[in-house]
Amino acid sequence: MFVRISDLRDHVDQEVTIQGWMYNKRGSGKIYFLQLRDGSGMTQGVVTEPELLEKAERLTIESACKVTGKVSKHPKQEDVFELQVTDIEIVSIPPEDYPISKKEHGPDFLLDNRHLWLRSGKQWAIQRVRDCIITAVYDYFHENGFIKIDTPIFTPNACEGATTLFELEYFDEGKVFLSQSGQLYLEAAIMSVGRAFDFGPVFRAEKSKTRKHLAEFWMMDAEAAYVEHEESMRIQENMVVFIIQRCLERCKKELEVLERDTEPLKKIKTPFKRMTYSEAIPFLQSNGSEIKFGDDLGAPDEELLTQDSEVPVFIHKWPKSIKPFYMKVDPENPELVLNNDLIGVEGAGEIIGGSQREDDYETLKAAIEHEGLAGPEYQWYLDLRKFGGVPHSGFGLGLERMVRWVTGIEHIRETIPFPRMMTRCRP
Ligand code: 4AD
Secondary structure, eight states, rough: OOGGGGGGGTTTTEEEEEEEEEEEEETTTEEEEEEEEOOOOOEEEEOOOOHHHHHHHOOOTTOOOOOOOOEEOOOTTTTTTEEEEEEEEEOOOSSSSSOOOOOOOOOOHOOOOOHTTTTTTHHHHHHHHHHHHHHHHHHHHHTTEEEEEOOOOSOOOOOOGGGGOOOEOOOOOOOEEEEEHHHHHHHHHHHHHHHHEEEEEEEEEOOOOOTTOOOOOEEEEEEETTTHHHHHHHHHHHHHHHHHHHHHOOOHHHHTTTTTTOOOTTTTTTTTTTEEHHHHHHHHHHHHOOOOTTTTOOHHHHHHHTTOOOOOOOEOOGGGGGSSSTTOOTTTTEEEEEEEEEEETTTEEEEEEEEEEEEOOHHHHHHHHTOOOSSSSGGGHEEEEHHSSSOOOEEEHHHHHHHHHHOOOOOOGGGSSSSSSBBBBBO
């Protein structure tokens, strides 16, 4: 009977076969301990039968094999099971040594071998946490009245400023861009379905080489009609807590493999802290930052703002001058907009950007022109304010930033299967 390693617990004392790969091997001559993986988990196969020792001997790292054995529970470790091996079927043996070994490899070597590196224990765990976060986002939104709407990747519209656009020729239609965010299209969709989210790759020709920036990343945008600034922040914090709880429940093994201290994650509860941008600047200045009113936050500023907090911090109501055209002007101060960044703890940095959207036709039109984006391409977006316009808000969660925070991995390049950065677009 073929069984997945993750299901071994249901087969104690039975003889089963697992289909996978040999991750590692210890022993020699009279006994071999095979570390086996099949994608669902890892288990140890103990080989002592004389007629199997020769086959065990031939298995090298990343040999594919089907291993049959009797399942036993580890005498000391909780939820760990082993196989007393009774048969080995060799499926394939690599013709040369596997390039990734236990010794330290540099990041460039590992990234050049990303197609193989993905198999290592930590990378396996990261991808499983990523999948858990994606599923949690879908579940959270479906439980809260949002439906998934797919937004286009080719677009004539610049959502997040013209400086980070990837441009290409689109048949005879002229220049279009790769999407920076599905937001503008979601705004159209919610006037039909009320609440919507998207989840897809977005592109930023960002000339940053930080540990938090990718040129292609996955974003979840959410948008809701009749939701204003404060309620939008409540939706965001509830979603983040939901995601973290889900990972703590379902990714125990993965977080163990990653040696992630889960105590700080267990402390993530609502309400998150809220600080206006206007409060944040003097706070930062009095703590040694050289930031001035009207500057974006640097990584050290984000660190200062969150270092005394167990929960993420909303920095809201930023200066209009440094934010995109679509954000709603604060009725109490025309220099500010009703937006927020959400800064995660433990050095996570900005994980969400959101805002209430400008719903006044003339104000929005002027803001679009001010950003130098005027023209027919934005008329459809303005139409949304002409026909049944309502207050509405939304936000975007950077999936890889969230994965980086939950897994505690230092560099964002490991959070996505095949990272695209300023200096790398292969394999
Ligand atoms: O703050 P951003 O630029 O917001 C938007 O794009 C809005 N249109 C979203 C919306 O309101 N629907 O990006 C949202 C999030 C950031 O908070 C960050 O987590 C992530 O996307 N992000 C990046 N992640 C990786 N690499 C980059 N270059 C990123 N730029 C933004």
